[in-house]
Amino acid sequence: MSLIEIPTRKSSGKTSTLADTERRLYDRLLAEDSTVDRAALDFLRRQLSKAAALSDDLPASAEDLLQWSETRCASVAAEYADYLEQRQQGAPRRYFRNKSHALYFILHVAPTKEVDGAWLAGLLPQWQDPRFDDLLDTYLEELGEGVPRQNHVVIYRKLLAEHDCSDLSGLADEYFLQGAVQLALGRFGGQFLPEVIGFNLGYEQLPLHLLISAYELAELGIDPHYFxxxxxxxxASTGHARKAVQSMLELMPLGEERDEFYRRMAVGYRLNDIGKGTTAVITEFDLDHEVIAMLERKAVFGRHMHSDYCRIENRTINQWLATPGQMGEFLSALERKSWIKRGEAVEESRFWRLIDGSDAAMFGVFNGYEKQLLRDWITQDCPASRPRPYVRREAAVEENFDDDADLLNLEAALADKPAAEQMALLMPWLQPQRHWRPAGLFATRRFIQLRARLR
Structure with a gap:
């Protein structure tokens, strides 16, 4: 097969089933479902078709990519300097109105962040080809080179856990689209090399929103380390942005296929614009809507859990929760009865005292993100309730995973095996669904060691 030939699907003669939702496909790809290939390949082709219809800002010639990347980086730096100047002059935060807004962002981009680098996973078998070095180095750095505190997925999962917002079950399908694209690219990296290179080129360019997000998250008391x-x-000097350009130039064909390779690379680049992007997630947040939507979800589980002792405006809590669509009016009733005192510290609200603290009657009913929504909605950003800026803490002592079952099994499988055989056994543990686990972190370190030795 030619380096740039897209494999065509042969008809099985059977009627295909309905396509997986983005969420289901995402989950199947992470679950190592052996039957997912057909669905994932169809999905990837559909997204590439959509991307082909989009425009881009790439130069006409591959030889101009390095200058394009440097110019783009300089432009972002200038825009960020302007942003900082505006903030120093008293301008408000550009992205996040309050902490719950920031946590909404962190939660809703989690399906993408938790597969960081996945689009490059399919290139691991090319570890002996020096033309792939920049791409593989990029992937291994996304994996933290096997060091837990540097593995991007480990870092992000810890961030979610720290703010008690790890539950992705309530997210709509659209938030899994970009992650599914990245997983599908990684699964078929050998067949869609130009598209993988193009996607990597786009993803690794430094965006303005990354700089602003990191700055404003820290202001709101959220660890910005991942960002x-x-x-x-x-x-664009020595990092992933430059390596993305260099790998593109290294792997482009020298003959007549060069133009077609670049065209397909550009389509892969545009895949970055498929699905809901960072700024779209940020701008869609509406605090009133999120509070009511959250309570509506809770009502389904709580409508039969309350006694009839307490009544709000002649209705029991169970009655308030019984019919969908009543949570907005329920909140208004709580305000009228002074159970909620908006514009004041949350401790002044009787409702808050029922949900916060280990002795609270409803302790554990609301997770950290849900409580932050309620806190910001109640206080309306009163000065006494504003979060303190993030202060970096000393690095925690890393856990010892020597007794992890997967790790022990992997070590046993590697024992007495020649180095080349070990590489084959290690590569599955460097895949997106495994690399952040103890055995995957160990496998990453061993892979790097053996790769250097065998080259």
Whole structure:
């Protein structure tokens, strides 16, 4: 097969079933479902078809890519300097109105962040080909080179856990689209090499929103490490942005296929614009809507859990929760009865005292993100309730996973095997669904060691 030939699907003669939703496909790809290939390939082709209809800002010639990347990076730096000047002059935050807004963003982009680098996973078998070095180095750096505190997925999962917002079950399908694209690219990297290179080229360019997000998250008391890490490693001088261009130039064919390769690369680049992007997620947030929607979801589980002792405006809590669509009016009733005192510290609201604290009657009913929504909605950003800026803490002592079952099994499988056989056994553990686990982190470190030795 030619380097740039897109494989065509042969008809099985059977009627195809309905396509997976983005969420289901995402989950199947992460679950190592052996039957997912057909659905994933169809999905990827559909997204590439959509991307082909989009425009882009790429130069006409591959030889101009390096200058394009450097110019783009300089432009972002200038825009960020202007942003900082505006903030110093008293301008408000551009992205996040309050902490719950920031947590909404962190939660809703999690399906993408939790597969960081996945589009490059399919290139691991090319570890002996020096033309792939920049791409593989990029992927291994996304994996933190096997060091837990540097593995991007580990970092992001810890961020979610720290703010008690790890539950992605309530997210709509659209938030899984971009992650599914990245997983599908990684699964078929060998067949869609130009598209993988193009996607990588786009993803690794430093965007303005990354710089602003990191700055404003820190202001709101949220650890910006994940975002700042990408600011440093995605630079156009020596980082992933430059490596993305170099790998493109290294892997382009020298003959008549060169133009077609570049065309397909550009389509892969445009895949970055498929699905809901960072700024779209940020701008869609509406605090009133999110509070009511959250309570509506809770009502389904709580409508039979309350006694009839307490009544709000002659209705029991169970009656308020019984019919969908009543949570907005329920909140208004709580305000009228002074159970909620908006514009004041949350401790002044009786409702808050029922949900916050280990002795609260409804302790554990609301997770950290849900409580932050309620806190910001109640206080209306009163000065006493504003979060303190993030202060970096000393690095925690890393856990010891020596007794992890997967790790022990992998070590046993590698024992006494020649180095080349070990590489084959290690590569499955460097895949998106595994690399952040103890065995995957170990496998990443061993892969790097053996790769250097065998080259």
């Amino acid at each position: 700042r890490l990408h600011v440093t490693i995605d630079n």
